[in-house]
Amino acid sequence: MSEVVEEPAWRRRAVERSTRAAKLRAEQRVQRFLDAAQDLMAEKGTTDFTVQEVVDRSRQSLRSFYQHFDGKHELLLALFEDALAAGAAQVREAAGRHREPLPRLRAAVETLYGQCRPTPGENRPLFSDFALRLLVRHPPQVAAAHRPMLDVFTELVEEAAAAGAVRPGRPRRRAAMVMQTVIFTAHSSGGDDGSAAPVTAPEIWRFCLRGIAVGGE
Known part of the structure; x- marks a missing residue:
């Protein structure tokens, strides 16, 4: 040998x-x-x-x-993933300014809503249309791109459940539903054209809280 x-x-x-x-x-x-x-x-x-x-x-x-x-689509996807990762870091930072679980979760919801809303006088965020096309054509890629944000919200929902502030059970599913509500409302809410009054960040927080709070059903 x-x-x-x-x-x-x-x-x-x-x-x-x-x-x-x-x-x-x-x-x-x-x-x-x-x-x-x-x-x-x-x-x-x-x-x-x-x-x-x-x-x-x-x-x-x-x-x-x-x-x-592979092409422009993959380049845009890379930028989309980077933007979501940076957004997740901002949400975590905003939540970290509070000590109690429920204010931490509220800060996360309102920060995400602000990220998805256009500033006055500007168009909607550049990735809005691309994100919607991506959701229809490549849902697994959308899920992967949103994972860092979902991880943050899941942790915050778990903390709030452990403190008795929200209902326990299936924290990742509840976190995903909160995120989807925030993102969809931000993209579809009325704007400066006067067609409808835009939903405010406190309003979206109160709406989400009713869905997951103890006694909210």
Whole structure:
């Protein structure tokens, strides 16, 4: 039986160093594409831009773009996921300013509602239409993108249930229903055109609370 010769430690270190460097370069290229797309969205006020515009703005090659993304849809999905992850961090931070479970959950609901609503005089958030198309065509991707936000809301619902402030049981399902109510209401509520008075953040909180509070049924 032949003896197995262990790979020298220096060789393993050299390969690992090379792999880390290649990974870092790839991450930097991807970020440049994402930054270019963000700039174009900010300038145009829409997601109506081309892959070539992203490539030109990033000062990279079309070949490099397709090494990292299947197309514009996947680029937008990456931006969508990043936006939701950042939003989840903001919600967690807002909840963290309160000590009691129910005010923490209220802060999360009102912060998410504010993220989904346009500011006065501006259009709806740029990802609104894209998110709706994505929901219809690729529901698993939507679920994966919303997971960080759902994790935050699930923790907050669990805390509130443990404190006796909301009904116990199925916290993740309740968290998902609260999130869906907030997001849908924010996107469909009336706006500046005078067609309907927009729902306020305190209103959406009171509505959600009645659905999950002890004695709320």
